[in-house]
Amino acid sequence: MGLGSLLEVNSEEVRSALNQRLDDPEGDAAGEALVGLARRRDPEIVARVRALLNGDHVGNLTVEAAGVLADRTFVPSLERLKLAGWAEGDPRGRLLDKALTACRDGTPINE
Numbered sequence: 001m002g003l004g005s006l007l008e009v010n011s012e013e014v015r016s017a018l019n020q021r022l023d024d025p026e027g028d029a030a031g032e033a034l035v036g037l038a039r040r041r042d043p044e045i046v047a048r049v050r051a052l053l054n055g056d057h058v059g060n061l062t063v064e065a066a067g068v069l070a071d072r073t074f075v076p077s078l079e080r081l082k083l084a085g086w087a088e089g090d091p092r093g094r095l096l097d098k099a100l101t102a103c104r105d106g107t108p109i110n111e
Contacts, residue, residue, distance in 0.1 A: 015042055022048065031061025038065040046071055053077035060092040067099030067109035074103045 019042075021033035034052070037045040046069060052062040054077055063081070066074045078100045087093030095109075102109045 034065045038068040060090050063095045063099050067102040070102040070106050070108040
């Protein structure tokens, strides 16, 4: 898990290792890989984050990745989560407001 968040190296080997963990059955490992790829601006991760934001079970690491990417196209999905009360049920719910602000402004968060 430290590979995605703690290591600042942006190499093909690191991105490959993170991509291999995106489907890890352990949700935290997959989420950390998602955030790690977002921080490294992996070009394919935007579509993955968008799909996860529109899924039934959105985790806080997906919301964090959206904020790190600061992509304006995420705003409707994040607003939908806010209206549904997502932040109220998640221990890191404050990330939703940060991600919304980041995506609206185009300025990435650094969680």
